[in-house]
Amino acid sequence: MGETTALECLSNFCQCVIQIYGGEYLRKPNATDITRLLEMHEQKHGFPGMLGSLDCMHWAWKNYPVAWRAQYTRGDHGYPTIVLKAVASVDLWIWHAFFGVAGSRNDINVLNESPIFNDVLKGNAPEVNFIVNGTQYTKGYYLTDGIYPEWATFVKSFSCPQDPKRIKFKERQEAARKDVERAFGVLQARWAIIRGPGRHWFMDKCKEIMYTCIILHNMIVEDEGHAISIWDREEQDTITANHGSTSEFAEYIRRNSELRDTQVHHQLRHDLVEHIWETYHHDE
Secondary structure (H helix, E strand, O other): OOOHHHHHHHHHHHHHHHHHHHHHOOHHHHHHHHHHOOOOOHHHHOOOEEEEEEEEEEEEEOOOOOOOOOHHHHOOOOOEEEEEEEEOOOOOOEEEEEEEOOOOOOOOHHHHHHHOOHHHHOOOOOOOOOOOOOOOOOOOOOOOOOOOOOOOOOEOOOOOOOOHHHHHHHHHHHOOHHHHHHHHHHHHHHHHHHHHHHHHHHHHHHHHHHHHHHHHHHHHHHHHOOOOOOOOOOOOOOOOOOOHHHHHHHHHHHHHHHOHHHHHHHHHHHHHHHHHHHHHHHOO
16 A cells, blocks of 8 residues: 555544544543542542643654744754643543644643633533532642642642641642553553654644544543443533623633632642641541
């Protein structure tokens, strides 16, 4: 088979997989999914209210347009890459995938372009209510590393903790955050096409390949019986139409402010430190 024919067949296969299975295996978590995720993460990691772990992966790009080299190359890599931002749960299911950002960007730049919080800002996200250390919270959170901003929906570790409580929290947080790193490792181990450099000239073709590999990865997780949540075809989240009125815009601004609330970030982390410490002594 000729090279051109092989590439065309690959593209057709990827488009077919995304069209048929993307709605199920690239879906956002619905209310049922979130309930099961919260229960499993609290049971496995001891973090109530945890939705998953968030991180970025760089995919080397070999056949890139030469004029784009600078904007896709970061100093610590030395070669052009494309960024995948993903959220993974403890079963290694990838719940959010945003691919196609230039590799010269850092995690914060990618976050600002990612649609991960679009439903939250529009008021369409399922409710998440939990109590930690006697404090009521209404938004789930993601475990992240230190580069991410101090938002109410992120829980970061401490860089150099001295207090025993913070040291124990750092151990638990970093151990739990390995979920997304393990998901990246398994994804690349399963599909050699994304383990090596991308060989397509067009960005859209690289995106099709990455999303297809993620769909197939999630299929395997489900087929092996490790998936926390199975898709309920009858349950469909309702989406509220946005007409762009002044009141809706004001609500959007309010939700955005709550999402980026630094005070809630520190309060949540403090409560989780106390919760992890109390749980640790109870287990002993």
